[in-house]
Amino acid sequence: MLLREIEVFRTVMTSGTASKAAKLMGVSQPAISQALGRLEQHAGIALFLRVRGRLQPTPAAQALLIEVDRCFVGLDVIEHRLRSLRQFTGGRLNVASLPALGVGFLPRVLRNMKLLAEQRTVSLQIMSSREVRERLLSGQCDLGLMADEVSTIGLEHSIFSRLDGVIAIPASHSLSCKPVIKPQDLNGQAFIALNPEDTSRRQLQSVLDKHSVVPSVVIETPYSVSVCELVQQGVGLGLVSPVTALDYAQRGIVLRPFSEQVVFTGILAFPAGTQLTAFMQTFISAMRTQLATDMSQLTALMS
Numbered sequence: 001m002l003l004r005e006i007e008v009f010r011t012v013m014t015s016g017t018a019s020k021a022a023k024l025m026g027v028s029q030p031a032i033s034q035a036l037g038r039l040e041q042h043a044g045i046a047l048f049l050r051v052r053g054r055l056q057p058t059p060a061a062q063a064l065l066i067e068v069d070r071c072f073v074g075l076d077v078i079e080h081r082l083r084s085l086r087q088f089t090g091g092r093l094n095v096a097s098l099p100a101l102g103v104g105f106l107p108r109v110l111r112n113m114k115l116l117a118e119q120r121t122v123s124l125q126i127m128s129s130r131e132v133r134e135r136l137l138s139g140q141c142d143l144g145l146m147a148d149e150v151s152t153i154g155l156e157h158s159i160f161s162r163l164d165g166v167i168a169i170p171a172s173h174s175l176s177c178k179p180v181i182k183p184q185d186l187n188g189q190a191f192i193a194l195n196p197e198d199t200s201r202r203q204l205q206s207v208l209d210k211h212s213v214v215p216s217v218v219i220e221t222p223y224s225v226s227v228c229e230l231v232q233q234g235v236g237l238g239l240v241s242p243v244t245a246l247d248y249a250q251r252g253i254v255l256r257p258f259s260e261q262v263v264f265t266g267i268l269a270f271p272a273g274t275q276l277t278a279f280m281q282t283f284i285s286a287m288r289t290q291l292a293t294d295m296s297q298l299t300a301l302m303s
Helices: 003-015 018-025 029-043 059-087 105-111 129-137 199-210 224-232 242-246 278-302
Strands: 048-051 054-057 092-097 121-126 143-147 155-164 166-170 190-194 216-221 237-240 253-257 263-271
Touching: 003 018, 003 029, 003 059, 018 029, 054 059, 092 129, 092 278, 105 121, 105 278, 129 143, 129 155, 129 263, 143 278, 155 242, 155 278, 166 224, 166 242, 190 199, 190 224, 199 263, 216 224, 224 237, 224 242, 224 253, 237 242, 242 263, 242 278, 253 278
Parallel strands: 092 121, 092 143, 190 216, 190 237
Antiparallel strands: 048 054, 143 263, 155 263, 166 237, 166 253
16 A cells, blocks of 8 residues: 555645645655555556646546545544543543533533543544434544433433423513413413424423414524523523523523423434543543533523
């Protein structure tokens, strides 16, 4: 395998010219040309046309670049892991989470852990559930929290949480005085909904259809965090994850139980074949303890 020649090829393709590639790689332009020649000879196809002294990529070169980039992404992941191991001799945990659990909940978990004393470092990245899944599959994170609408094929996984959604209401809204919100209460109300593909949104729609209730959906958004922010601004009502709701319980919105069950499910996932380290087990135990604490606190606030 002509690894050096493939690296030269990729640099030429991404930089645009042989002269730029030579500067980036710290070699002469003839050395770049010779490396490309060896690669073409090895492949038995022309990768570049020489037009007025310039290299013009052929369709074969464009197709090859796609495969080369895939390989280099894998190498980048390996290099990232090696840097992590070199830098953090006490251990590093890479965590990716959807916003519902990553914005407020995981910081509360980490607040109670003795990371500095144990020479531990946690990388906490907040992203969509689909992006969490991609990171897990590519080995870019050790542990992920995601919603149940994404596929878990190829991952080790279990249910982390199954929690009933709550209704978030602007403090000045007439429904804020009710102890429990029923489907009929939502009829005609300005409503902030999660995206149609969201599992809890589909559950809610079934409940509303059953009771012939039609709220006035003014905004759709993918995250409970966004729903809460919009409720806080007085835009409308919304059904949200109770974990996220706790972050807003004393920030200008009122939280009330919903009479019908609409479940928010959180999935705890790992790359296939993961062996849990002692620190990972400690972290997961801390998450479960914090979840129980949060739900007790939320119940007290709503009552």
